[in-house]
Amino acid sequence: MIRYQRTIKNSISCKGMGLHSGKAVTLTLRPAAVDAGVVFLRKDLGGVEIKASAANTSATNYATTLRRNNATVQTVEHLLAALAGLGISNVQAEIDAEEVPIMDGSAGPFIRMITEAGIQTQRKVQPVLKVTRPVFVADGDKQAAIWPAETSSISYFIDFDHPLLREQSLSYSISEESFIREVADARTFGFLRDVQALQAAGLARGGSLENAVVLDAETVLNKEGLRYRDEFVRHKVLDIIGDLSLAGMPIIGHVVARKSGHSLNSQLVAKVLQEPLNWVHVGEIPTVAPRREPLVMQPSVAI
């Protein structure tokens, strides 16, 4: 099946706060031309552009950061996951601070924002990267691999030292519908025992029960509880979808990850790309104009 590139129909903005910086930030998404990719624009730095690409990635275990020269954009993963989840290839993301707003800690608000802006199919084929050989990265007991396959899927395993997070796993087939239904609303999570150390390190300064699931030694502290019984592993799948999108195009293959995080996810992408024998481009030049955009979604929450 040929996939066409997509952008958004109209510009749209939201306001929020950086999870780690705690700073107020306005994010504006704008339509972009074919082959532009996802490009962040730091309005507060005079319009410095930073493309969402593997070459510009410098991830840690806590967030995925894009860097070009001295300019950075931090915590891009949930917005990138929403864009990848809806097949948006080209968009300009303008922000006026160093960190993308965390919103409610999931990709759901970005999904509803993009849906409200409208999705525009463009007249150029979206190249797709098909993995041809297994690629594997590891760091201690953390592992991430991608295997050749005919479809895009993710099998994710987590195993935290906490009674609610032992041995959760999810096997997930990537599609727009499944992303919206099964993954998009899963929130980021953290442990109360780590909060002080994180904040002392300049992290999680904007973190709260409004934008993260927080666990004490035994239970979830959020009054509303969990959105999915296994929300934690679903959020890890959301994270890796955002990180994998830094390949610059959709990937066909089976991703298998165990206790992986942003750092290892980005190492996996870099290792796939660094060896040309690991992948081929698939996609055809269209001979007819694409049909009209078939995707119809109703935003369930106003931004």
Ligand SMILES: [Zn+2]
């Ligand atoms: Zn996350």
